[in-house]
Amino acid sequence: MRTHASGRPGRLAATIVLVAIAAAPLAFAQNPKPKKKTKPAPSASAAPAPTPTPEPPPPPPPPPPPVEDTTAAADAKPPPPPDKDWDISDTKEDPSKRYYFVGLRYRGDVIPQFLVNAFVDGGQTVYSNALGVELDSRKDGLSTVFALTYQNYYTGDMLFLQKGKPTTDNNYSVVNSALGAIYASVDILWSLPVANHWDFEYGLGVGLGVVFGSLYDNWVYANPTGPYYDATTNQHFSKCQAATTDGSGCNPNNHTNSTPVKVGNYSEASGIAGPKPILFPMVNIPQLGFRYKPVKQFEARFGLGFSLTGFWFGISGDYGLEQKDDGAPVAPHKASGSPTVHGML
Numbered sequence: 001m002r003t004h005a006s007g008r009p010g011r012l013a014a015t016i017v018l019v020a021i022a023a024a025p026l027a028f029a030q031n032p033k034p035k036k037k038t039k040p041a042p043s044a045s046a047a048p049a050p051t052p053t054p055e056p057p058p059p060p061p062p063p064p065p066p067v068e069d070t071t072a073a074a075d076a077k078p079p080p081p082p083d084k085d086w087d088i089s090d091t092k093e094d095p096s097k098r099y100y101f102v103g104l105r106y107r108g109d110v111i112p113q114f115l116v117n118a119f120v121d122g123g124q125t126v127y128s129n130a131l132g133v134e135l136d137s138r139k140d141g142l143s144t145v146f147a148l149t150y151q152n153y154y155t156g157d158m159l160f161l162q163k164g165k166p167t168t169d170n171n172y173s174v175v176n177s178a179l180g181a182i183y184a185s186v187d188i189l190w191s192l193p194v195a196n197h198w199d200f201e202y203g204l205g206v207g208l209g210v211v212f213g214s215l216y217d218n219w220v221y222a223n224p225t226g227p228y229y230d231a232t233t234n235q236h237f238s239k240c241q242a243a244t245t246d247g248s249g250c251n252p253n254n255h256t257n258s259t260p261v262k263v264g265n266y267s268e269a270s271g272i273a274g275p276k277p278i279l280f281p282m283v284n285i286p287q288l289g290f291r292y293k294p295v296k297q298f299e300a301r302f303g304l305g306f307s308l309t310g311f312w313f314g315i316s317g318d319y320g321l322e323q324k325d326d327g328a329p330v331a332p333h334k335a336s337g338s339p340t341v342h343g344m345l
Contacts, residue, residue, distance in 0.1 A: 086324035088295045091197055093138070101136040101299050103318030105147060111310035121161040122230065123175075128153050128309075132183075136299070136318055143201070143291075145187040151209070153179040159220070159228040159237065167233045169222040169249035173262070174239055176216040183209035183282050191291055199291040201303065207282035215268040215276045219255070221248035239265070283308050296322045 093099060111126040132149030155177040165171035185207025191199035219240040220228060226238035240250035240263040252258035260266065268276040289303025297320040304313040 088297065091293045091296060093141075095140040098137060098139040100321045101138070101318035102321070103134060103136075103299075103316060105132050105134050105149070105301075105314060105316035106130065107132075107149070107151075107312050107314035109151065109307070109309055109312045115310055120163050122172075123158045123160055126153070126155055126310075130183075130312075130314075134316060134318065141191050141199075143187070143189040143191065145189065147183075147185050147187070147207075149183045149185065149207075151181050151183060153177050153181070153213075157228065159230060161230070167230070167235070169220055169235075169237060170251075170254040172220045172228075172230070172237055172249065174216075174218045174220055174228055174237070176218075176265075177213075179211060179213040179215055179276070181209035181211045181280060183207045185282050187284070187287060189287065189291075194290075197292060197294050199293075201287075201289050201291050201301070203287050205282065205284035205287055205305070209280045209282055211270070211277055211280050216265050217262050217268055217275065218265055219249050219262050221250050239263075281308065284312070289314075293320075296320055 107130040109128045109130060111128070113123055113125045116123040116126070128151055130149050130151035132147045134145050134147040137144045137146070155175075157174050157176045160173050160175055161167065162171045162173075185205055187203060187205040189201045189203035191201045194200045220226075220237035221240055222235060223238040224236055226236040228237040228239075229235070230237070237249075240248075242250070243252055243261050243263055244250040245253075247254065249255075250263060252261050268274070270276050270278050272278060284305045284307045287303055287305040289301055291299060291301050293299040299318050299320060301314070301316045301318075303315075304311070306312075
């Protein structure tokens, strides 16, 4: 019983092992390993997909703004204003500044016969020339013009009759002037603006001249064929070449002043007073005229007046010494009315 009972468990175990061995292949058959799928070949008619365009990279960010140094900005001074243009056609003058001009002058002096006849009868109108250099010192519309002038008083032979004397030959003389003078003078001229670049001027002038040269005074005698003719008495005269003792004008005794004997082109002596003075005054009152200043560096004058020797007219041209400030730009030429003067020498 025991032997048989002990053999049953062994057979049962062997049976379980066999069943397990037999069932193993079936389990593997129902769960095979998956096979790799093969991709189908692309169709010949299908077009390849387009490659997308890459987007541009974004721009770099702007740099950060510089940090302002407020301390340095507070300490820095503001820049000076730019220099104004220096316009040469702007001829306005600053009344607080003095302006200088140098140049030349010409004057024509007319001694009319009626002025000569205030002292003697006869004669003729005399015209003389004057040429000089001048310096104009100008401030606040007032010009002080200093001048050094040469003037000639040349004449031809002129027949004169002593004032209030009878028309006999001993009261006639032939006078010829070869005189000259150098004057130092000053003109004081006030100006009033009348138009753009134009001023009306009025004033006076005074000076003193040194006289030199010769003044010839010759007695005459009546001669029907003589070259010197008095139309008022219809008489002809000739010069006395030597003194005589007859009754003509060549006899010293027939003259109120018998000495000196004025024959043979007698030349008057120089003196403080008399027909040939050493010094002669210049007095011009009034002087009237116009001043023209088209640009800063030039002025011209046109004037006339009355003097001790008669009437005169004159012109002058002066170069202005005004200059622009250093560094100031020169503006192109334009109309007047721009900024005023910037600098002077």
